[in-house]
Amino acid sequence: MPTQIRSLALTIAILWTGHSAALAQDSTIVSAGAVEFFNSCSACHGTDARGSGPIANSLKVKPADLTQLAKQNQGAFPFLKVVQTIDGRSAGAHGSREMPVWGDRYQAQVGLKYGPYGGETVVRARILELVYYLQSVQQ
Numbered sequence: 749m750p751t752q753i754r755s756l757a758l759t760i761a762i763l764w765t766g767h768s769a770a771l772a773q774d775s776t777i778v779s780a781g782a783v784e785f786f787n788s789c790s791a792c793h794g795t796d797a798r799g800s801g802p803i804a805n806s807l808k809v810k811p812a813d814l815t816q817l818a819k820q821n822q823g824a825f826p827f828l829k830v831v832q833t834i835d836g837r838s839a840g841a842h843g844s845r846e847m848p849v850w851g852d853r854y855q856a857q858v859g860l861k862y863g864p865y866g867g868e869t870v871v872r873a874r875i876l877e878l879v880y881y882l883q884s885v886q887q
Contacts, residue, residue, distance in 0.1 A: 785797065
């Protein structure tokens with residue numbers, strides 16, 4: 749639990765200070781994002797994030813190569829779009845519902861453990877850890 753709290757505190761500090769680019773490479777956050785990616789995303793996107801996970805061939809829509817997001821966006825990592833796509837709770841966030849709505853799943857896992865507002869903070873922290881990890885694996 750101390751690692752989760754430290755990671756959450758670092759993520760909140762990043763958002764509060766507005767220095768997300770400078771702190772995005774913090775190894776603690778990127779490592780936490782890598783673990784989250786392995787647990788939540790690798791079945792579809794593969795451990796290398798290239799869309800070749802063990803269940804990728806059974807899906808109707810091939811999972812995206814997540815190492816190419818910046819390249820496909822004129823060299824700039826589409827940070828907000830990636831956050832919204834992973835979260836999935838805003839209307840039209842990721843088109844096809846092949847991809848799970850991770851915001852809802854994470855919220856269900858957290859429940860009221862951290863109070864009515866703390867739960868959303870934890871959900872957003874988990875999503876941000878994933879996004880910072882994806883930012884770190886861009887080709």
